[in-house]
Structures are given as C-alpha cells and as structure tokens.
Amino acid sequence: MWLTWRTAMERALYGDAGFYARERPSGHFRTSVDTGAPFVDAVLALLLEVDKELGSPALVDFVDIGAGEGRLAAGVLAAVPPSLRSRLRVGAVELAPRPERLPEEIAWHDRVPREITGLVIANEWLDNIPLDVAELAEDGPRLVMVDTETGRERLGDPVGPGDLRWIERWWPLARIGDRAEIGHPRDAAWAGVVSGLTEGRAVALDYAHPVDNRPTGGTVAAYRDGCLVPAVPNGTCDITAHVALDACAEAGRRAGAISTTLSTQRDRLRALGLTAERPPLELAHRDPPGYLRLLARASGEGELIDPYGLGGFGWLSQTVRAG
Structure with a gap:
C-alpha cells in the first residue's frame, strides 16, 4: 500500500497492529534512561532546580x-528527598498500557496533562511523532510516498501551501533530490506541551539538527532488536526521524515560553554535575566493591555525555511563568 510517510508512520507505530501497541521500547534501542542512576540523578537535579526557581510551591x-x-x-520518585516527596x-x-509493577503514586496518562506546575521531560518523544517527507523535483517539492510492505519510495503530489511555508522557513531545499522532513506536527505537539504548563520548565531531549545544517538526504530510520534495519513502515520496527528542535523552540515561544535554551x-549534563571522572585506582585496593560502584557510575556518565553518542543529543529547554 502506497502512503505518505506521515500516514505510514502513524499506522506503523500507533495503529492497532503498530509497533508501540505491541512492544516495549527497551528491548529495541538504548536511551539515556538505560544508564540508570546517572540520568535519574541529573533529572532530579533539574527538578530540584525548577522547584527552587518556583519558590518551593505546595504542589510540584x-x-x-x-x-x-x-x-x-x-527512579525520580525513589530518589527524591523527603522535603520534596510530600509535595511531588x-x-x-x-x-x-500501564506497567504492572509501576508504583501506585505515579499517574499514567495517554495524553499530556494540563495545568502542570514543575518540570516536564520529553526524552526521545518528538522523533517518533509522524511527519511527511518532501523531495525537491524539477517542478518543486513533492511528497514522498512509501510502500508499507517493502519500504520502496516514489514521488507523489506537490506539497501543500502550509508544508511549503514550513520547508521554506525551516528546511530550505537547494538541489534536485534534496529532502526535507516536514516538522510542523512536532512543532504543534511541543507547543501543546508548553501551553499545558501553568508555571515551570519543559525540556525536550532528542536527535536534532539546526536549520543551517540539515541533512540533505533526510534522517528517517528504523530500529529493531537493537539494530538499524531497513525503514519499512509495517509495524515490525521503530520508525524515527531526527528533530528540528529550533522549529519546535519557535512554536514553544508562540505558545507562551518566556525563555529558551538550545x-x-x-553541555547540559556537565552543568548538572556529570563528569565521568573515574575513581582513584588506590580505592580498588581499599574498597573493591566501592571502586566498582564508582567505576560503573563513571561509565554511565561517560555514555551520557559522549559527544558522538547520547551526549550529542539536542536539549531544548523552555520556561513558562504564571501570570
């Protein structure tokens, strides 16, 4: 069946037989959460920072x-200090569906709640929001169609006026064959997150690229069982594409953000105290178990801040203030 990439991704990821209807992501790809305590502690430090900025309100x-x-x-619930836990x-x-062993205190939602006061984290969420792909042809940008059974592609109709405006602003196409991934669905999703904040901070972490360095061939990719596989949108693999976080930032500003950091x-985790510094070797002689714990911690931190791995992720942070 030939579909636009946005429709094909929607069905492949979120349809009745879609990937996320059947699979837990941890079995297919590694994220910052998989490093365990180092990432939890960094997010907790961020939460404490936001709580302080808000003046330690009655509910966070x-x-x-x-x-x-x-x-x-x-992890954050388990690590939070008593002074915040009673307000969190x-x-x-x-x-x-909600995991069976999740602590009862954690509310499980199928959509982003409104009237949030505190911190929102979207870790590798925007890259799974379906979008269309366009390719510059002789007569202008055209939508790319994909065969959901084989992953083969062909050009379809010219892009519509709204898509064309987005491309011209955020992903200009220079040469025949260049591609753009039309990110306004991600912009709208992120604007919804920001507008749902009464007061606090929203942070998106994802594969990203800036407007002056977009990949000319696009970034649509697929993963299964920890491996990169052909991007066939048939529900058997995760379909993803990098995020134009700068475009999302502009949408967040229009939705009410008063400050933005990209x-x-x-850089962000190093500012929160992650250094990946190895423990002194002499500790291995005095306290072997303690040395191994600290060494594992340093390894996790190193993975998180590796500029050629997770450390290269983009961070978009936007703040909303009440009134």
Missing part, C-alpha cells in the same frame, strides 16, 4: 512524556 509536578515502562518516573506529583505519558546533552 514531574511529568515524563514518552515514558516507555516508566523507569525514569519511578509524578505523571507518566505513554500510549501503551544546547547539547553533553
């Missing part, structure tokens, strides 16, 4: 969007 939210199995939400409301947003995961 922590919401994890694209929560998967809820491991980040559960934790939510996880995911289309899959950075890398490496």
